[in-house]
Amino acid sequence: MNSFDVVVIGSGPGGYVSAIRCAQLGFKTAIIEKYSTLGGTCLNVGCIPSKALLSSSHHYAEIAHFADHGIEVSGEVKVNLEKMIARKTAVVDQTSGGINYLMDKNNITVFNGLGSFVDATHVAVAKADGTSETIEAKHTIIATGSKPSSLPFISIDKERIITSTEALSLKEVPKHLVIIGGGVIGIELGQVYLRLGAQVSVVEFMDRIIPGMDGALSKELTKVLKKQGMKFYTSHKVQSVERAGDVVTVKAENAKGEVITLEGDYSLVSVGRRPYTDGLNAENAGVKISERGQVEVNDHLQTSASNIYAIGDVVRGAMLAHKAEEEGTMVAEILAGQKPHIDYNLIPGVVYTWPEVAAVGQTEEQLKAAGVAYKSGSFPFKALGRARASADLDGFVKILADAKTDEVLGVHMIGARTADLIAEAVVAMEYKASAEDISRMSHAHPTFAEAVKEAALAATENRAIHV
Numbered sequence: 001m002n003s004f005d006v007v008v009i010g011s012g013p014g015g016y017v018s019a020i021r022c023a024q025l026g027f028k029t030a031i032i033e034k035y036s037t038l039g040g041t042c043l044n045v046g047c048i049p050s051k052a053l054l055s056s057s058h059h060y061a062e063i064a065h066f067a068d069h070g071i072e073v074s075g076e077v078k079v080n081l082e083k084m085i086a087r088k089t090a091v092v093d094q095t096s097g098g099i100n101y102l103m104d105k106n107n108i109t110v111f112n113g114l115g116s117f118v119d120a121t122h123v124a125v126a127k128a129d130g131t132s133e134t135i136e137a138k139h140t141i142i143a144t145g146s147k148p149s150s151l152p153f154i155s156i157d158k159e160r161i162i163t164s165t166e167a168l169s170l171k172e173v174p175k176h177l178v179i180i181g182g183g184v185i186g187i188e189l190g191q192v193y194l195r196l197g198a199q200v201s202v203v204e205f206m207d208r209i210i211p212g213m214d215g216a217l218s219k220e221l222t223k224v225l226k227k228q229g230m231k232f233y234t235s236h237k238v239q240s241v242e243r244a245g246d247v248v249t250v251k252a253e254n255a256k257g258e259v260i261t262l263e264g265d266y267s268l269v270s271v272g273r274r275p276y277t278d279g280l281n282a283e284n285a286g287v288k289i290s291e292r293g294q295v296e297v298n299d300h301l302q303t304s305a306s307n308i309y310a311i312g313d314v315v316r317g318a319m320l321a322h323k324a325e326e327e328g329t330m331v332a333e334i335l336a337g338q339k340p341h342i343d344y345n346l347i348p349g350v351v352y353t354w355p356e357v358a359a360v361g362q363t364e365e366q367l368k369a370a371g372v373a374y375k376s377g378s379f380p381f382k383a384l385g386r387a388r389a390s391a392d393l394d395g396f397v398k399i400l401a402d403a404k405t406d407e408v409l410g411v412h413m414i415g416a417r418t419a420d421l422i423a424e425a426v427v428a429m430e431y432k433a434s435a436e437d438i439s440r441m442s443h444a445h446p447t448f449a450e451a452v453k454e455a456a457l458a459a460t461e462n463r464a465i466h467v
């Protein structure tokens with residue numbers, strides 16, 4: 001029987017990063033993946049393909065502004081969706097190939113098949129050819145991720161009533177895409193098809209889109225997307241989603257009991273994701289699953305079975321690739337006797353629309369609810385030279401700092417390249433910087449990053465320069 005120090009079940013960003021870190025630390029490591037490609041949700045049907053389509057559709061949308069830049073295009077410019085999707089698939093294939101290379105390079109044994117616990121130290125791998133192999137694992141790391149969830153009365157047919165997975169491979173641009181759920185995934189994919197010419201309507205139960213983020217970001221993103229033509233039905237509870245032929249009818253009710261009916265040709269159900277443990281037989285190993293379907297873990301990501309750990313989307317916390325990666329690294333280092341730590345408050349969240357939305361730390365709503373005295377400084381991108389040069393004028397950076405100590409408590413941004421700019425805020429907060437600290441650091445001119453410095457100046461005695 002094959003025997004390993006560490007067996008990782010699932011090859012998403014949590015699993016494969018954990019396997020690499022385990023191998024780096026000298027453990028004999030194996031990884032089990034039920035699909036034929038490595039990389040999990042993120043790489044195959046999540047982060048990477050969605051960003052590929054966002055990127056392609058962004059290029060297309062930019063054509064509308066070519067004339068402003070003195071670029072004349074003669075002849076018709078049209079979308080070839082088949083090619084666009086093929087490019088996305090090629091990006092995914094290449095990236096997945098890169099993970100195979102990394103597994104080889106780190107001498108990690110890859111098993112293709114469904115992993116399930118026989119007991120706490122043995123995992124059976126059921127392979128596609130019908131055979132099964134049992135391997136011995138001193139330690140196991142569960143990194144089985146998540147799957148799209150739905151509402152009990154919606155039947156997803158994967159043709160017209162779809163999840164994000166199908167939305168990444170459509171054969172035509174919808175005429176009217178009705179999106180159920182205005183969270184990150186729904187809004188990103190909504191912008192893709194809006195740019196490609198679809199009418200897009202978003203129905204959201206809460207009173208705003210991207211409800212987990214600071215209210216000011218929701219407001220600004222809603223404003224920008226409305227300008228681009230997206231329609232929003234917030235504070236609406238979906239009652240039914242029915243398909244008749246090529247028509248999908250969505251009914252939703254507002255707080256006053258008024259019912260709206262939206263007819264589209266596709267409906268994207270993006271109401272969240274559920275932790276995935278199907279077929280894992282966790283109970284055979286004594287691993288407890290919570291009522292919400294998550295693998296229960298302690299602060300060290302250890303499950304109720306002491307030699308088994310769990311990371312990523314399958315455990316509590318934000319369902320984000322970089323959170324899964326940090327946890328993967330943390331478990332490997334714990335197994336090696338180190339004492340790693342993750343500050344979950346400093347896991348940034350990003351929406352890859354354009355303008356991009358990014359945040360780290362506490363929102364104003366959270367600070368208010370916790371009764372923390374804070375001050376706030378904002379700076380609009382439209383006042384930046386760099387933003388004017390590229391006509392990326394929407395958005396702002398907002399810094400929230402402790403009223404007494406000036407320590408930065410939260411940074412919230414919407415605008416060009418904020419997905420990358422947020423890293424400065426993470427570094428600053430990791431080192432417990434004050435707003436004053438950021439305001440005194442030189443930021444290259446002209447850059448979008450200057451908005452961070454200006455917001456810090458605004459947060460400290462309202463001394464921004466360019467407003």
Ligand code: FAD
Pocket residue numbers: 009010011012013014015032033034035039040041042043045046047048050113114115116143144145146164165185276277278279280311312313314319320321322323324352
């Ligand atoms: P997963 O990536 O879900 O991987 C789990 C793997 O385990 C899968 O490959 C699965 O097949 C395998 N598996 C499950 N059970 C078994 C078993 N019993 N045996 C063997 N293998 C098994 N996050 C971001 O941070 N940034 C983004 O831009 C972003 N965009 C997204 C866009 C979309 C459309 C979606 C759907 C998600 C997006 N996410 C994004 C979320 C991100 O994909 C997840 O947070 C991340 O993939 C979680 O990683 P994971 O390793 O926990 O699990």
